[in-house]
Amino acid sequence: MPLSREDIEEIRRILGREPTREELAMFEAQWSEHCSYRSSRRLLKLLPEEGSRTRVLVGRGRDAPAIELFPGVAIVFKIESHNHPSAVDPYNGAATGIGGIVRDVLTLGAKPIALLDMLYLGDPRNPHANWIARGVVKGISDYGNRIGVPTVAGDTWFDPAFNKQPLVNVACVGIVDTKTLASVLRGPREGDLVLIAGNPTGRDGLLGSSFASKPLEDSDSDIAAVQVGDPLMEKLLIDAVTEIARRGLAKLIKDLGGGGLTTAISEVAADHNLGVELHLDALHTRQELTPLEILVSESQERMLLVVDESSLPEVEKILRRYEVPYSIIGRFDGSGRIRAFFKGRLVADVPARELAKPRTLYREARPPIEALKGIAPPPPVREPEDLAKAALKVLSSPNIASKRWIYEQYDHEVGIRTVLKPGYGDAAVLRLLDGSGRGLAVKGDANPRYTSLNPFSGAANSVAECFRNLVATGAQPLAIVDEINAGNPEKPHHYWFFDQMVKGVAWMASELDLPVVGGKVSFYNEDASGRQVKPTATIVGVGRIDNVERALPACFSQPRNLIAIVGVTYPELGGSEYLYAVHGIEAGEVPRPRPASELRAASLVLDLASRGAIASAHDIGSGGLATAILEACVCSGLGASVDLDMVPSRGIERLDQLLFSETQARYIIEVPREALPTLERLARERGARVAVIGEVRDSGEVELRSGGKRIASIGLEEAREAYESSLPRALEW
Amino acid sequence: MITSKKGVRDPEGEAIHRQLVLKKGYDRVKGVRAGKYLLFLVDEEDPQRALSYVRELCEKLRIYNPVVHDIEVRIHS
Numbered sequence: 006m007p008l009s010r011e012d013i014e015e016i017r018r019i020l021g022r023e024p025t026r027e028e029l030a031m032f033e034a035q036w037s038e039h040c041s042y043r044s045s046r047r048l049l050k051l052l053p054e055e056g057s058r059t060r061v062l063v064g065r066g067r068d069a070p071a072i073e074l075f076p077g078v079a080i081v082f083k084i085e086s087h088n089h090p091s092a093v094d095p096y097n098g099a100a101t102g103i104g105g106i107v108r109d110v111l112t113l114g115a116k117p118i119a120l121l122d123m124l125y126l127g128d129p130r131n132p133h134a135n136w137i138a139r140g141v142v143k144g145i146s147d148y149g150n151r152i153g154v155p156t157v158a159g160d161t162w163f164d165p166a167f168n169k170q171p172l173v174n175v176a177c178v179g180i181v182d183t184k185t186l187a188s189v190l191r192g193p194r195e196g197d198l199v200l201i202a203g204n205p206t207g208r209d210g211l212l213g214s215s216f217a218s219k220p221l222e223d224s225d226s227d228i229a230a231v232q233v234g235d236p237l238m239e240k241l242l243i244d245a246v247t248e249i250a251r252r253g254l255a256k257l258i259k260d261l262g263g264g265g266l267t268t269a270i271s272e273v274a275a276d277h278n279l280g281v282e283l284h285l286d287a288l289h290t291r292q293e294l295t296p297l298e299i300l301v302s303e304s305q306e307r308m309l310l311v312v313d314e315s316s317l318p319e320v321e322k323i324l325r326r327y328e329v330p331y332s333i334i335g336r337f338d339g340s341g342r343i344r345a346f347f348k349g350r351l352v353a354d355v356p357a358r359e360l361a362k363p364r365t366l367y368r369e370a371r372p373p374i375e376a377l378k379g380i381a382p383p384p385p386v387r388e389p390e391d392l393a394k395a396a397l398k399v400l401s402s403p404n405i406a407s408k409r410w411i412y413e414q415y416d417h418e419v420g421i422r423t424v425l426k427p428g429y430g431d432a433a434v435l436r437l438l439d440g441s442g443r444g445l446a447v448k449g450d451a452n453p454r455y456t457s458l459n460p461f462s463g464a465a466n467s468v469a470e471c472f473r474n475l476v477a478t479g480a481q482p483l484a485i486v487d488e489i490n491a492g493n494p495e496k497p498h499h500y501w502f503f504d505q506m507v508k509g510v511a512w513m514a515s516e517l518d519l520p521v522v523g524g525k526v527s528f529y530n531e532d533a534s535g536r537q538v539k540p541t542a543t544i545v546g547v548g549r550i551d552n553v554e555r556a557l558p559a560c561f562s563q564p565r566n567l568i569a570i571v572g573v574t575y576p577e578l579g580g581s582e583y584l585y586a587v588h589g590i591e592a593g594e595v596p597r598p599r600p601a602s603e604l605r606a607a608s609l610v611l612d613l614a615s616r617g618a619i620a621s622a623h624d625i626g627s628g629g630l631a632t633a634i635l636e637a638c639v640c641s642g643l644g645a646s647v648d649l650d651m652v653p654s655r656g657i658e659r660l661d662q663l664l665f666s667e668t669q670a671r672y673i674i675e676v677p678r679e680a681l682p683t684l685e686r687l688a689r690e691r692g693a694r695v696a697v698i699g700e701v702r703d704s705g706e707v708e709l710r711s712g713g714k715r716i717a718s719i720g721l722e723e724a725r726e727a728y729e730s731s732l733p734r735a736l737e738w
Numbered sequence: 739m740i741t742s743k744k745g746v747r748d749p750e751g752e753a754i755h756r757q758l759v760l761k762k763g764y765d766r767v768k769g770v771r772a773g774k775y776l777l778f779l780v781d782e783e784d785p786q787r788a789l790s791y792v793r794e795l796c797e798k799l800r801i802y803n804p805v806v807h808d809i810e811v812r813i814h815s
Contacts, residue, residue, distance in 0.1 A: 093805055094803055094805055094806045096803070097806065132800075140803075207747060208745065209745070209747050231746060231806050232747070233746055233748065233806075234749070235747070235749035235752075236749075237753060304747075
């Protein structure tokens with residue numbers, strides 16, 4: 006987004022003179038939406054920063070937040086989007102997204118242990134969207150595998166709205182001891198050195214953030230913003246930087262990401278009330294660069310380290326040992342100004358704080374006419390005669406079907422931390438590797454259809470689904486980060502979706518007592534004709550697990566065990582996968598967010614899990630009850646018999662409503678027969694509705710009963726075929 | 739032959755240049771670009787038509803990304 010006339014006036018006022026070209030470029034980079042949150046800052050203040058269950062060690066505003074997982078052990082995690090780069094160059098766009106998010110986690114001295122990718126892709130049968138999907142998955146897989154960090158979980162969605170502009174949201178989880186964390190939080194003092202380590206700076210990625218802050222254009226002119234990932238350098242940076250941090254040699258670490266050197270240095274100086282004197286010609290570069298290019302280049306795999314004079318020799322030794330190129334380009338001072346010299350000439354002299362924090366932009370939010378689609382009950386549809394066929398159709402929808410095609414391209418086991426692998430649990434479960442059996446669960450979720458129909462409830466439901474996915478593994482949810490992908494903030498009809506999504510996340514997070522410790526905003530997700538993609542709120546959550554041996558799978562485990570449902574089912578088919586996959590309708594009120602029921606259901610599941618009274622648990626989400634049962638059967642190879650009349654419900658008139666409603670706050674749990682009294686007692690104590698609805702069988706089929714009759718039967722082989730082969734078939738043609 | 743466009747970085751080529759070529763003393767090499775080489779056997783009499791046929795398929799099937807790659811199509815034999 007180029008600077009507006011008002012911005013330039015403001016810059017003149019700040020400087021008291023005409024800005025130089027270099028200064029203008031610095032302001033353009035830093036004042037872009039991507040770096041400075043000008044259009045979003047006001048709303049983001051609504052997000053809760055604290056929760057009563059969670060010790061937040063580093064909150065919002067840094068490159069990444071940190072929370073305490075166990076005493077002395079912190080988890081660092083962050084989400085980021087690489088939507089625009091991935092639309093232009095899917096392979097490199099997605100790969101550099103991984104690089105960036107890993108470096109964010111490194112800034113707190115943490116060792117990256119897991120990646121997540123939340124991909125919202127176009128119709129796999131559309132050639133262009135198919136090409137994007139393949140490139141994105143390959144880019145993530147190549148980069149992640151080469152730096153040795155497993156991709157353990159994620160979320161995938163296919164929708165023609167993303168044919169031209171996909172949403173590529175990636176998250177990284179890192180682990181760090183609190184002593185190391187404290188050492189990189191010390192911050193700079195006057196006289197400390199600015200050290201840049203990593204790839205030599207080049208002309209690639211000039212003003213990339215500014216590029217991400219405007220709509221895509223249909224041309225080759227965006228070439229300068231294309232960056233190529235270098236996982237080999239990233240791996241060296243990971244090793245070198247974690248060693249420097251662990252030995253307490255860095256007082257602050259920062260990623261050179263969006264906005265390049267300008268953003269990194271102005272934020273550090275402004276946050277610490279300092280100034281800095283930079284000598285741009287001291288920086289190691291790949292080619293001859295002008296001072297302007299050095300200031301705003303977004304070359305990948307570069308980091309800023311703040312080091313004091315006495316630690317410098319040790320830091321240099323480590324960087325040399327790992328063959329990481331570096332240069333010392335300046336020194337902090339008390340001036341409060343960023344003064345950049347190039348070959349002895351002063352090329353920029355700007356106050357750090359004014360550069361780092363541009364004035365907030367007030368944006369108008371107005372609901373578009375199409376938002377009416379999401380506030381009326383869904384149009385009536387005919388109940389399918391063959392419910393088994395309908396269930397299989399929903400199961401084989403690319404949004405539901407197994408994502409094996411994607412995650413098998415990733416190494417999800419490197420580092421031997423992974424306890425619950427993709428496809429076996431509602432969230433990924435990782436162990437700490439300290440011999441204690443302690444661990445964590447992590448998952449990312451969104452539902453673009455919900456948020457496009459009702460951005461407030463849809464975003465709230467994303468938070469709730471992430472919460473349930475963590476709980477279903479037996480983890481205590483601790484905190485979330487959010488990525489809000491929206492359209493053009495200058496258009497009130499787009500901005501309204503953003504406004505509502507933030508409010509939905511803020512509300513549900515407060516209700517569930519989950520702090521939103523960090524996040525990111527991506528605007529301008531529209532195609533060349535100005536149509537916004539489906540606005541999407543992506544949530545990544547982390548939970549604590551005291552004993553990973555007790556982590557719950559989502560697959561049934563034992564014949565004769567009882568199947569119970571937690572929660573009450575309402576006729577909530579609006580925005581459901583069933584209406585879309587079977588009836589081709591995308592409309593209607595989305596399921597109500599139900600925070601109070603969520604808390605009751607979660608406390609029951611967690612209590613049962615801690616007593617070893619459940620064998621598996623699965624969140625009921627997209628595709629409803631029928632899908633949840635089929636998934637739990639397919640991944641275990643076991644069958645089930647379920648009596649639908651036993652399902653606690655209200656207002657349900659037809660079996661398709663019961664089977665496919667996406668009412669929130671529900672789980673399928675598998676309970677050993679001897680644990681039934683415990684289940685009944687705890688459900689009473691917790692005030693949660695639970696009912697036994699059937700049993701696990703070694704029968705090779707899923708039998709559905711109602712009115713004392715068998716109303717449908719789905720063979721396991723047929724279900725497996727639908728679940729496993731639909732996505733490869735949609736993508737490989 | 740598919741290579742990254744001139745302004746686009748090529749970490750693989752750079753690594754080969756730095757870690758292999760220069761380290762072994764071949765310092766007159768000023769740069770290495772890595773790419774992909776595909777040999778198409780085309781049933782076609784006219785060389786020009788074969789060239790445009792392959793060029794078209796590379797573009798249509800997204801064998802390369804026109805935004806970041808250059809391709810060179812020529813007759814091998």
